[in-house]
Amino acid sequence: MNRVDGRQKVTGAAKYSAEYQLPNMAYAVLVGSTIAKGRLSSIDTKAAERAPGVLAVITHQNGPKLPGHKPVGKDPSQPQTVGSALRVFTDDKIRFNDQPIAVVVADSWERARYAARLVKAQYAQEAHQTNLEANKPNAFLPTQAKKNPKSPVADYQRGQVDAYKTGALKLEAEYVIPTEVHHPIEMQSITAHWEAPDRLTLYDKTQGTMATRRDFAREWGLPEENVKVIATYVGGAFGNGLHSWPHESAAIVAAKVVNRPVKLMLTREQMFTMVGYRPHTWQKIGMSATPDGKITAITHEAIGQTSTYEEFTEATLGQTRMMYQAPNMTTRYRLAALDIGSPIWMRGPGEATGAFALESAMDEMAYLLNIDPLEFRLRNYTDKDPENGKPWSSKFLKECYQAGAERIGWNKRQLKPGSVREGDWLIGYGMGVGTFGAHRGTSKATAKLLPDGTVLLQSAVTDIGPGTGTAMTQIAADTLGVTPAKVRFEWGNSDFARAPTQGGSAIVNTVGPAVQEACLALKDKLRELAAAGNGAFAAARKEDVTFADGYLTLAGNATARVTYTDLVKQAGGQAVTVESKPSDKGREYSMYSFSVHFAQVRVHQLTGEVRVSKLVSCADAGTIINEKTAGNQMKGGAVGGIGMALTEAAVIDDRFGRYVTKDLAEYHVPVHADAPAVEVYFVNQPDPHVNALGTKGIGEIATIGVAPAIANAIFNATGKRIRELPITPDKLI
Amino acid sequence: MNQFQYVRASKPKAAIEALARDPNAQFIAGGTNLLDLMKRGVMAPQKLIDINKLPLDKIERQEGNIRIGALALNGAVAEDKLVLEKLPLLAQALNAGASAQLRNMATVGGNMLQRTRCPYFYDTAMPCNKREPGTGCGALEGYNRMHAIFGFSDKCIAVHPSDMSVALAALDATVLVSGPKGDRRIPFAELHRLPGDQPHIDTTLGAGELITAVEVPDNAFTRHVHYLKVRERASYAFALVSVAAALQLDGSTIKDARLAMGGVAHKPWRLADAEKTLVGKPATDETFRQAAEVAMRGAKAFQHNAYKLKLGPNSIVQALKNAAAA
Amino acid sequence: MADEQPGLSLDHDEHSQARRTFLKQSSLLTALAFTPGPVVRAAAAELDEKVAAAFEKVPLKLAVNGKRYKLQVEPRTTLLDLLREQLHLTGTKKGCDYGQCGACTVHVDGKRINSCLTLAVMQEGKEVTTIEGLAPGGDKLHPMQEAFIKHDGFQCGYCTPGQIMSAVACIREGHADSEGEIREYMSGNICRCGAYTNIVAAIQEVKNGGQRV
Structure with missing residues (x-):
C-alpha cells in the first residue's frame, strides 16, 4: 500500500508549520547571545525598533510575564529531565552561546531579519565550559539515579564489579562520539496565533501535539483545552521535536505582544544551538572472555554531555546489559554539565551511542580471539534477558544474523584485516547489532462512520515521516474489512483523541492497538445496529458476522446482507472513542526489537576516503504492518548510521564556546552519493505479548548498530581501529 | 540582509562606471556566494549592480586559445563540447564543485571571486582579519582543520574554496578584465593574492574592474x-x-x-x-x-x-x- | 541617479511612474531622492511606512507555472521567499537558505536552480516552474511524482518537491544513465530521512520508462 499522504507530499500541497496563511501575519526573528556564559548588562534595541516594518523588539526588559513559568532549575515536576526547559526573556542570564536574547517582529521576513542584526547587546561575561574532555573529572551521577537506585541510569552490576580486570584475555578501549545534530530538512518553525486573549493556536513542528499543548498551556496559565496544537506535516525531526524549545516560547510571546499571528522559522545556525542534539559522549569498555569465546565480564562506562539547566539522560548502557551472556557486568553512567544548550534524544538515541562502543568492542574481542565476529556473537547469544532473568517476549535475532550474512556475502570476509583489495581500494566487511525496547504506552483513538460509508479515525499523534498515517489506515482497514480507500485517518491535532508523542519507536505499538480497538468497538456498534434492523443478525452469533468490502454478511445466510452506509444512515453517524493500554501480563517478559546491520566498505589506501558499497539491515521488529514504509524507515536509519559513522560532527571552538560548524556545508549529513542501495530484511514474526498486532517498533533499531558495522568493516578493510567518530579520511591515512 | 539599491547593467561600460563611482557597490552575477554572505551579515553592499544581462557568456575557439566568457555558467562550461574535448581537466574540476543546481547559477567570473569558507570569516561574532581587519585570525589557534598549509600569514590562514580555479591555475589561464582605465590581462597565477598583512583583499583586481573572460591557451592536455x-x-x-x-x-x-x-x-x-x-x-x-x-x-x-x-x-x-x- | 545612467536601468514604466507619483508627494522627499543611498535609508526609517516602501520596492515581471505576475518587491527578497511568502506557493521549501540542501529547487527557464540564492528581481522576464506547476494539470500527476509515490521516495516529505524538481532536471540533462550517475547528480538534494535508495529507484523507473519528462 502506498503512503496515504503521498499525493500531498509530491505535489507540494502538504502544509508544514510555516506554511499556513493567516490574515495579518507577522514575522519573528531571534537574536542570539554572542557569549556562552554571563549576564546581559545592556541591550540596545533602538535601531531595530526604528527599522522599517518593525512591530516590536522583545527582550527580558519588556517581555510579558509568563504566568505559569517556573524559573530554570526549579521545576521538579518535569518527568524526563531534571531542571526545566529554557524559556525566553525571563531573566538576564546567558547559559549558552546563541541563547535567544531578543525577538524582532516585523511585517515581512526580510525586514525582521535585517532589524535583528541591529540589536546590540553588552555582556558581563563569565568563564564558560564547553569542552567535554576537560570536564570529565567533574562528571556526576544523574539526580534521578541518586534518588532511585533502580533508575536505568543508576550504576548497575551483576556478578563481580569490574571483573574483566582479572580476566586472562581482556581488552580495554575508549570510544568517543562527537555532538551530532538532528538537522531535519525543515528547520524548526512555528506559527503562533492568539485567537482570543486566552485562546492560543499553534502550528508547530513538534512530535507531540499533546505535550506541546501541555507545556505552553502551563507556561501561560491556561486550561489545556484553550491551547490547540496542529502538526499535520512535520518535515522530519528525529527527536528534536520531543521537547519544547525557546523559539516556540518566543513566537508565542511575540504573537501576544503584537496581537497578530506570528511566524518564526529558525536559521540553520540556530538549529545547532537551541533545539537539542545527540550529546558528545565518552565511553570506556573493558571486556574479558575465555579462549573459546565466552564473554566473562563487561564494564561499560559513559559520560554524556548535558546543559547547566537540564539533566538530560539517555540509555547509553542499556544494550550492553542485556545483549550478551556476560555473568559479570558493571555499568556506570555520568553527566558533565556544560555551557551549551540542552541535548535531546536523537534517532536511536543513547542506544546508538552505546552500541557504537559495545559492538566495536565485540569486534575487537573477536579479533583478539581470532574468531569470526558473527560466530563470537552466537557464542554469547542470550535466550532470556540476562539483566532481569525474564524470557524475551520474542527474539528472532539469529534469523536476522543468518539472513544478513547471506545477503552481504559474509563468507567472502577474511578474518585477517587488509586481505581484500580492488585496485587502490581495500575492501572490508563488518557487522553491528542493535536493540531497542518494544515500548507500548497508553493511547486513545476515535472511530466514526461517515454517511458516505467511509470511516474517519482521529488521533492527536503526529507523523514525522515513518508513515504513521499509512500504518493506522491499514490497521483500520484490516480490522474493519474495508479497503484502505474507505478509511480516512486524521492526525497531528491536539483536539483529536489523546495519543503519546511520536518517538521511541512506540507509535505503532501504542496507537495501533487503539485504532484496532476503536474499529472493533465500531464493529460491535454496527452489529448492534444490524441486529436492531434485521432479525437474522439479532439471532446470529458474533463470530458469524463478517465484515468485508463495505458489507455485513452472515455466514450461511445469503440474504442477510447490509451495507455499512445503510446502517450509518439509520443511526445518524456513530462515533466511538476507546483507550488502549498495555496489559499487566506483559511485565512478565522482556520486550525488545532487534536488528543487525552488515556493511561492505571500500577504503582508498592513499586518500582514506570510505565508501559504503553495500548495506544489509535485518530486523526482528515483530509484525510489519506496511513493508513499503517500514522498509523505507530501515533504509533511512541506515543512511543516518552512515552519517554517524563517517561524516557528522558538530564542533565548538572552546575559546568562544561557539560552534564553528554552523551549516550544512560544514556539518556533513550524507548525500545521495554517500548512500548505497540498502537491502532490508524483516523476519516479520508477530510478537505475542507487546500488543494484539504483534508489532515491536522499527525507528530506532534502523540506526542502532549501523555505525559500528561500518567502523568494523573499516577495520576489516584496513586493520585500523577507529574509536572516535566520525571516521573521516584524515583518520585513515 | 541589509537594504540596497538594485540596478541592472546592459553594457559593460555602464557597469564598470557604476561600480567605480560607488565604493559600497558590488556586482552580482550568480549570487550564490554573495547572497549567502549577505544573509549572514558578512557582506553588506549598499548597491548591487546586476551584470547578468551583459553579453559575456560565450565559449569560443580563438587563435591559440579557448575563450570563456565570465558570465558563462559553471554547468554550461562543464558540459560544453569544446571544453570537454580541449579542456577536460576544467570540466572535471567544475563538476567536482557544488551541486548541479549551483552550477546552473554560478558563473565563471563569480567562481574565481568566491570568498573563503573559513568558519571564522562566516561568523560575525568571531574574530577575522579578512572580514574585519584588525580583529585577529580566529583560525590561527582555533579550529583550523580546513586551513592552509602553504602561503599563509599570521593574519590569515584561510583557503580559497574554488575547484575550477585550481584547474585554471594548472592550465596557465589568463583573466581578461575591463576597468575604468581600460582593459588588461592578468595571468591566472596573479589574480589571487596571498593574505600577507592584508587578508581582506582576495585578488589583484582594481577598483571598478570587471572580469570579462578567461582564456585558456591551446594545450595538449586533452587525455x-x-x-x-x-x-x-x-x-x-x-x-x-x-x-x-x-x-x-x-x-x-x-x-x-x-x-x-x-x-x-x-x-x-x-x-x-x-x-x-x-x-x-x-x-x-x-x-x-x-x-x-x-x-x-x-x-x-x-x-x-x-x-x-x-x-x-x-x-x-x-x-x-x-x-x-x- | 545611478539607475538613470545609460546602460543601467530598472527599465520599467511602472517603476518610473511609481517614482514620479511618489516624488510628487513630498518636497522633502524630492530632496532626499537625490541624496546618496545610505542617507535616504537612514531618513526613510523615520518616515511614514508607505513612503519607505515606495523607496524600497522595485517592479518585477515574471511568470510562475505559466501565470504572469506583475509585482513590486524589495530587491533583497529572494526568489524562494517571493514564492513562499508573497505568492503562497509553499511547495518550494526552505531547508537551509544557503544553497546547501536543495529543498528550494525550482526550474528557471527550464534549468534547475536553488531559489534561495537568487534574488527575485534577478528573474525579471523569466519562466519559473515550481512543484505546483510540474504536473500537466487536473488530477494527473507528473510521471516523476507517480514514481515517487510508487517507490516511496520520501518519508517526511519536506525535501520531496526539491528532489522531484531535481530528478526531472537530472533526466532532462541526460545525467540519469546509471545509479552512480543519478546519485552524483542528485547529491545537491539532501534527504535527512534517508530515502535515497527509493528516490534513485523512482528516477530509474521514469528514465527507463521512456516517458517524456
Missing part, C-alpha cells in the same frame, strides 16, 4: 588529466585537498606536466617545481612520489590540519596515477 577532490562526504562538499593533474605522455615517458592543488592555500596552488621533476621521467608511482615530495616542500601545518601534510602528497600521487591511466 591524461584528472581532477581529484578528497572531501568528507562523497559529493557536495568543499575539498580537504584537491589536485589538478595533467600529463602529456610519449609512450610511458612524461613529456609535459601540469599540477596544482586546492584546499591548501589562500589561492590555487600551482606546483611548478613538482611539474619540472616529472618531465622526462617515466610515468610510474615512484616518479609521482618524488614529485609529491617536491610539491610539499615548505608546507607547514597547524593544530588540526596536519593530516594535509600526508593527504596532500598522497592525493598528488593518486591524481597523477589516474591521469596517466586515463
Whole structure:
C-alpha cells in the first residue's frame, strides 16, 4: 500500500508549520547571545525598533510575564529531565552561546531579519565550559539515579564489579562520539496565533501535539483545552521535536505582544544551538572472555554531555546489559554539565551511542580471539534477558544474523584485516547489532462512520515521516474489512483523541492497538445496529458476522446482507472513542526489537576516503504492518548510521564556546552519493505479548548498530581501529 | 540582509562606471556566494549592480586559445563540447564543485571571486582579519582543520574554496578584465593574492574592474588529466585537498606536466617545481612520489590540519596515477 | 541617479511612474531622492511606512507555472521567499537558505536552480516552474511524482518537491544513465530521512520508462 499522504507530499500541497496563511501575519526573528556564559548588562534595541516594518523588539526588559513559568532549575515536576526547559526573556542570564536574547517582529521576513542584526547587546561575561574532555573529572551521577537506585541510569552490576580486570584475555578501549545534530530538512518553525486573549493556536513542528499543548498551556496559565496544537506535516525531526524549545516560547510571546499571528522559522545556525542534539559522549569498555569465546565480564562506562539547566539522560548502557551472556557486568553512567544548550534524544538515541562502543568492542574481542565476529556473537547469544532473568517476549535475532550474512556475502570476509583489495581500494566487511525496547504506552483513538460509508479515525499523534498515517489506515482497514480507500485517518491535532508523542519507536505499538480497538468497538456498534434492523443478525452469533468490502454478511445466510452506509444512515453517524493500554501480563517478559546491520566498505589506501558499497539491515521488529514504509524507515536509519559513522560532527571552538560548524556545508549529513542501495530484511514474526498486532517498533533499531558495522568493516578493510567518530579520511591515512 | 539599491547593467561600460563611482557597490552575477554572505551579515553592499544581462557568456575557439566568457555558467562550461574535448581537466574540476543546481547559477567570473569558507570569516561574532581587519585570525589557534598549509600569514590562514580555479591555475589561464582605465590581462597565477598583512583583499583586481573572460591557451592536455577532490562526504562538499593533474605522455615517458592543488592555500596552488621533476621521467608511482615530495616542500601545518601534510602528497600521487591511466 | 545612467536601468514604466507619483508627494522627499543611498535609508526609517516602501520596492515581471505576475518587491527578497511568502506557493521549501540542501529547487527557464540564492528581481522576464506547476494539470500527476509515490521516495516529505524538481532536471540533462550517475547528480538534494535508495529507484523507473519528462 502506498503512503496515504503521498499525493500531498509530491505535489507540494502538504502544509508544514510555516506554511499556513493567516490574515495579518507577522514575522519573528531571534537574536542570539554572542557569549556562552554571563549576564546581559545592556541591550540596545533602538535601531531595530526604528527599522522599517518593525512591530516590536522583545527582550527580558519588556517581555510579558509568563504566568505559569517556573524559573530554570526549579521545576521538579518535569518527568524526563531534571531542571526545566529554557524559556525566553525571563531573566538576564546567558547559559549558552546563541541563547535567544531578543525577538524582532516585523511585517515581512526580510525586514525582521535585517532589524535583528541591529540589536546590540553588552555582556558581563563569565568563564564558560564547553569542552567535554576537560570536564570529565567533574562528571556526576544523574539526580534521578541518586534518588532511585533502580533508575536505568543508576550504576548497575551483576556478578563481580569490574571483573574483566582479572580476566586472562581482556581488552580495554575508549570510544568517543562527537555532538551530532538532528538537522531535519525543515528547520524548526512555528506559527503562533492568539485567537482570543486566552485562546492560543499553534502550528508547530513538534512530535507531540499533546505535550506541546501541555507545556505552553502551563507556561501561560491556561486550561489545556484553550491551547490547540496542529502538526499535520512535520518535515522530519528525529527527536528534536520531543521537547519544547525557546523559539516556540518566543513566537508565542511575540504573537501576544503584537496581537497578530506570528511566524518564526529558525536559521540553520540556530538549529545547532537551541533545539537539542545527540550529546558528545565518552565511553570506556573493558571486556574479558575465555579462549573459546565466552564473554566473562563487561564494564561499560559513559559520560554524556548535558546543559547547566537540564539533566538530560539517555540509555547509553542499556544494550550492553542485556545483549550478551556476560555473568559479570558493571555499568556506570555520568553527566558533565556544560555551557551549551540542552541535548535531546536523537534517532536511536543513547542506544546508538552505546552500541557504537559495545559492538566495536565485540569486534575487537573477536579479533583478539581470532574468531569470526558473527560466530563470537552466537557464542554469547542470550535466550532470556540476562539483566532481569525474564524470557524475551520474542527474539528472532539469529534469523536476522543468518539472513544478513547471506545477503552481504559474509563468507567472502577474511578474518585477517587488509586481505581484500580492488585496485587502490581495500575492501572490508563488518557487522553491528542493535536493540531497542518494544515500548507500548497508553493511547486513545476515535472511530466514526461517515454517511458516505467511509470511516474517519482521529488521533492527536503526529507523523514525522515513518508513515504513521499509512500504518493506522491499514490497521483500520484490516480490522474493519474495508479497503484502505474507505478509511480516512486524521492526525497531528491536539483536539483529536489523546495519543503519546511520536518517538521511541512506540507509535505503532501504542496507537495501533487503539485504532484496532476503536474499529472493533465500531464493529460491535454496527452489529448492534444490524441486529436492531434485521432479525437474522439479532439471532446470529458474533463470530458469524463478517465484515468485508463495505458489507455485513452472515455466514450461511445469503440474504442477510447490509451495507455499512445503510446502517450509518439509520443511526445518524456513530462515533466511538476507546483507550488502549498495555496489559499487566506483559511485565512478565522482556520486550525488545532487534536488528543487525552488515556493511561492505571500500577504503582508498592513499586518500582514506570510505565508501559504503553495500548495506544489509535485518530486523526482528515483530509484525510489519506496511513493508513499503517500514522498509523505507530501515533504509533511512541506515543512511543516518552512515552519517554517524563517517561524516557528522558538530564542533565548538572552546575559546568562544561557539560552534564553528554552523551549516550544512560544514556539518556533513550524507548525500545521495554517500548512500548505497540498502537491502532490508524483516523476519516479520508477530510478537505475542507487546500488543494484539504483534508489532515491536522499527525507528530506532534502523540506526542502532549501523555505525559500528561500518567502523568494523573499516577495520576489516584496513586493520585500523577507529574509536572516535566520525571516521573521516584524515583518520585513515 | 541589509537594504540596497538594485540596478541592472546592459553594457559593460555602464557597469564598470557604476561600480567605480560607488565604493559600497558590488556586482552580482550568480549570487550564490554573495547572497549567502549577505544573509549572514558578512557582506553588506549598499548597491548591487546586476551584470547578468551583459553579453559575456560565450565559449569560443580563438587563435591559440579557448575563450570563456565570465558570465558563462559553471554547468554550461562543464558540459560544453569544446571544453570537454580541449579542456577536460576544467570540466572535471567544475563538476567536482557544488551541486548541479549551483552550477546552473554560478558563473565563471563569480567562481574565481568566491570568498573563503573559513568558519571564522562566516561568523560575525568571531574574530577575522579578512572580514574585519584588525580583529585577529580566529583560525590561527582555533579550529583550523580546513586551513592552509602553504602561503599563509599570521593574519590569515584561510583557503580559497574554488575547484575550477585550481584547474585554471594548472592550465596557465589568463583573466581578461575591463576597468575604468581600460582593459588588461592578468595571468591566472596573479589574480589571487596571498593574505600577507592584508587578508581582506582576495585578488589583484582594481577598483571598478570587471572580469570579462578567461582564456585558456591551446594545450595538449586533452587525455591524461584528472581532477581529484578528497572531501568528507562523497559529493557536495568543499575539498580537504584537491589536485589538478595533467600529463602529456610519449609512450610511458612524461613529456609535459601540469599540477596544482586546492584546499591548501589562500589561492590555487600551482606546483611548478613538482611539474619540472616529472618531465622526462617515466610515468610510474615512484616518479609521482618524488614529485609529491617536491610539491610539499615548505608546507607547514597547524593544530588540526596536519593530516594535509600526508593527504596532500598522497592525493598528488593518486591524481597523477589516474591521469596517466586515463 | 545611478539607475538613470545609460546602460543601467530598472527599465520599467511602472517603476518610473511609481517614482514620479511618489516624488510628487513630498518636497522633502524630492530632496532626499537625490541624496546618496545610505542617507535616504537612514531618513526613510523615520518616515511614514508607505513612503519607505515606495523607496524600497522595485517592479518585477515574471511568470510562475505559466501565470504572469506583475509585482513590486524589495530587491533583497529572494526568489524562494517571493514564492513562499508573497505568492503562497509553499511547495518550494526552505531547508537551509544557503544553497546547501536543495529543498528550494525550482526550474528557471527550464534549468534547475536553488531559489534561495537568487534574488527575485534577478528573474525579471523569466519562466519559473515550481512543484505546483510540474504536473500537466487536473488530477494527473507528473510521471516523476507517480514514481515517487510508487517507490516511496520520501518519508517526511519536506525535501520531496526539491528532489522531484531535481530528478526531472537530472533526466532532462541526460545525467540519469546509471545509479552512480543519478546519485552524483542528485547529491545537491539532501534527504535527512534517508530515502535515497527509493528516490534513485523512482528516477530509474521514469528514465527507463521512456516517458517524456
